[in-house]
Amino acid sequence: MTDILCMGELLAEIMAERIGQSFTEPGVFLGPYPSGAPAIFADQAAKIGASVAFIGCAGNDGFGELILNRLSHDGVDVSGISRSNELPTGTAFVTYKEDGNREFIFNISNSAAALINEDSVNPAMASNCRYFHVMGSSLGNAGSIAAVKRAVELVKKSGGKISFDPNIRPEIMASPVIQEAIHLILDVCDILLPSEIDLTYFCGDVPEESAVATLLDKYSMEMIVVKNADEGCVYYDRQRAIPMPSFKVTEVDPTGAGDCFGGTLIACLSQGVEIERALTLANAAGAMAVTKRGPMEGNSTVCELDKFIDSMEKEV
Template sequence: MLKVISFGEALIDMLSNRISDSQGAVDQPSDTESFTKYPGGAPANVAAAVAKLGGNSYFAGKVGADMFGDFLVQSLEDLNVQTDYLVQTQEAKTALAFVSLDSTGERSFEFYRGPSADLLFRPDDFKPDWFQGPGIFHFCSNTLTEPGILEATHAGVEIARSAGWLVSFDANLRANLWPQGADPYESVWHCVQQADLVKLSAEELDFLCRGQDEPEVIGRILAGRAVLVLVTDGGKPLRYFTAEGAGTIAPKTVTMVDSTAAGDAFVGGLLFRLSQLDITGARLGELAQDTRQLEGVLSFASACGAHAVTRAGAFTSLPALTDISGEH
């Protein structure tokens, strides 16, 4: 089973007890609002998802040397995520994200992040011995928002590529994390072109299109390094694209409670299966040509995402292998 390193932000999701409608009105406005802390951050969620399924999972990043950082370290270790590459720093506090849900389980975020500890990871925090042997390196776009962490992200990708690792990129675009007036377009496109595996939501694909047709943009992605492009759209069918063709995977119908970790559970399930199959960057093309095996991997990942939305929180909603194995 391959080693999987998820790099980026680990933060605290402060989940509100109130349910709002699509206009922002709450169900019981006279009640006192309270927030419950959950471990979160997309790459940390992915690391937890891989580990909970039984994978060889590592998380790389920085958190504060504070009560929230301690909570995150312990939460990751409780799920058997290796935290050797997770640094606690006195220079900044752990980031917070206040999360509100509507009546369908869709969430909205308000971030308290800058400056925060996760933004202080630097290129020399990566160590070459992390990348000994084959493996998978996964990252998102939230480490592109400031120059220092952007440089570190590019360094991590380059080290992973040089070591022959499979590089996985989930755009996971959060516009409210970027400086006012900043345009993430070029930075996100650069990372899309550096990855072997690219995962986008339908909204993120639309963001990348900017007036171009979807097939043209998918073709542009596949003309670069990417071997597999995945486009998720909530409860609608997953779409996948390779140089050999395209297809869809219909998700399981479930009652959604909280969508916070849906995409991360999907990615975690995907990376876990790829690690089980020893799919390195060099072997991803073989998988892309085997439609039956590829769709089996994607169906497993889709089931992981479907399981996650039926429970509240991020880490707390992630499936164990026994939760999914009966279906696959």
């Protein structure tokens, strides 16, 4: 049985070389780097030691080869990834602003990533996994929503669990269909991994504890782990809350930090790691992710995370 099944967009990412660089004028861009939120998550989970399978679609081009090579190298089962001769692999161009924010230009809807549909779901994969991880960013069109719904149905029927990172993005939340899909996943998920922005979207501008209490009261999920960026995370269930502080590092590239956090956490849970240890490793993975340029370049093994944690403790 596979520990974790992931599904969603596969992207090649090209990033601006310098902070303050604009899309409106010529500049130096670096890449391509393998990317896509579910792909980053899957790669990190595999590096932690979980068995991971992926369902998706990439173009039959160099970008697609780049992504599949990285996932395969790190131990992800890519047999569920199809290749398209008609559409190219999805892309994401990113620039970094002086205030720390980022600007993206995506090509997902006119790429191979948009070809995912209900028929993409391998029933054997979905019926034989412990966890199916859903990304809000992967609910971008009717086909991908149908695919996620089908996978959820099969996973739940076979006794698997659903983890969900809402990853709320303004560019996709304008669609009522996508909003409905996100709330449908909330109804069935066992583990919710929201950011502060996600909590505000779901519950309004209320304290974190109040938002979490509302969600635990409304839905049947077992746990919520709130990602608070450089402030760490907080684990909640119906009996307790466990805050876990972050590791302070110099940020080079924030892309993928939350995905590395989630991939590490779910990988640990799938292998029976106790929650405090899982949260510590997840925070370390998120911290290490931002120290390297490129969405997957900071992905780390347990051994690397333990060395990092040990070095940070010695500095205190």
